[in-house]
Amino acid sequence: QKEVEQDPGPLSVPEGAIVSLNCTYSNSAFQYFMWYRQYSRKGPELLMYTYSSGNKEDGRFTAQVDKSSKYISLFIRDSQPSDSATYLCAMSGGAYSGGSNYKLTFGKGTLLTVNP
Amino acid sequence: NAGVTQTPKFQVLKTGQSMTLQCAQDMNHNSMYWYRQDPGMGLRLIYYSASEGTTDKGEVPNGYNVSRLNKREFSLRLESAAPSQTSVYFCASHRDRDSPLHFGNGTRLTVT
Numbered sequence: 487q488k489e490v491e492q493d494p495g496p497l498s499v500p501e502g503a504i505v506s507l508n509c510t511y512s513n514s515a516f517q518y519f520m521w522y523r524q525y526s527r528k529g530p531e532l533l534m535y536t537y538s539s540g541n542k543e544d545g546r547f548t549a550q551v552d553k554s555s556k557y558i559s560l561f562i563r564d565s566q567p568s569d570s571a572t573y574l575c576a577m578s579g580g581a582y583s584g585g586s587n588y589k590l591t592f593g594k595g596t597l598l599t600v601n602p
Numbered sequence: 603n604a605g606v607t608q609t610p611k612f613q614v615l616k617t618g619q620s621m622t623l624q625c626a627q628d629m630n631h632n633s634m635y636w637y638r639q640d641p642g643m644g645l646r647l648i649y650y651s652a653s654e655g656t657t658d659k660g661e662v663p664n665g666y667n668v669s670r671l672n673k674r675e676f677s678l679r680l681e682s683a684a685p686s687q688t689s690v691y692f693c694a695s696h697r698d699r700d701s702p703l704h705f706g707n708g709t710r711l712t713v714t
Contacts, residue, residue, distance in 0.1 A: 527708075529692050578699070
């Protein structure tokens with residue numbers, strides 16, 4: 487089983503739709519969970535950053551972490567054409583990883599297109 | 603505040619040529635990373651530097667070398683480029699292990 491699984495899509499939705507993006511993981515040591523957005527020919531940019539379980543909301547974006555199910559989600563409300571991008575989940579054990587190595591594990595990304 | 607700056611943006615090399623990819627950050631971050639991104643493979647860690655003066659191998663270090671020149675700069679060198687090194691290379695940095703990574707906009711390298 488891969489450490490992080492993310493459906494690559496592509497996902498195509500009409501403008502205004504609610505989008506749900508998901509990742510599952512197998513490593514119970516993961517404590518920090520991130521979502522990055524990557525526009526074509528650009529670097530990933532941090533969208534949401536959460537620690538442990540629970541929800542975090544920022545404008546139209548909500549990140550959910552369910553550590554018991556090893557499942558994280560990103561919801562986008564009232565989706566806009568400008569949300570069209572690849573969304574990458576990422577996670578790490580942070581300071582709980584142990585040792586001096588930092589290991590951030592990425593999903594392979596989901597390509598989202600929001601159609602006007 | 604430029605964040606993470608990578609140069610060059612694009613490069614074409616012939617097999618066997620060498621080159622250095624440059625990365626600089628102005629956020630006073632301690633740790634810096636080099637990733638490559640390939641279709642269907644996602645982001646893979648090549649090398650990282652947890653702090654100035656230290657470097658360590660990531661998942662895919664073969665064919666690469668790095669130098670942490672100072673706290674701001676972290677370069678990636680290809681000594682003898684191969685077509686398998688055709689990829690998009692991203693540099694990233696962060697303050698510590700509990701903080702998220704900040705990425706540059708990448709160097710698109712083609713090796714023919």
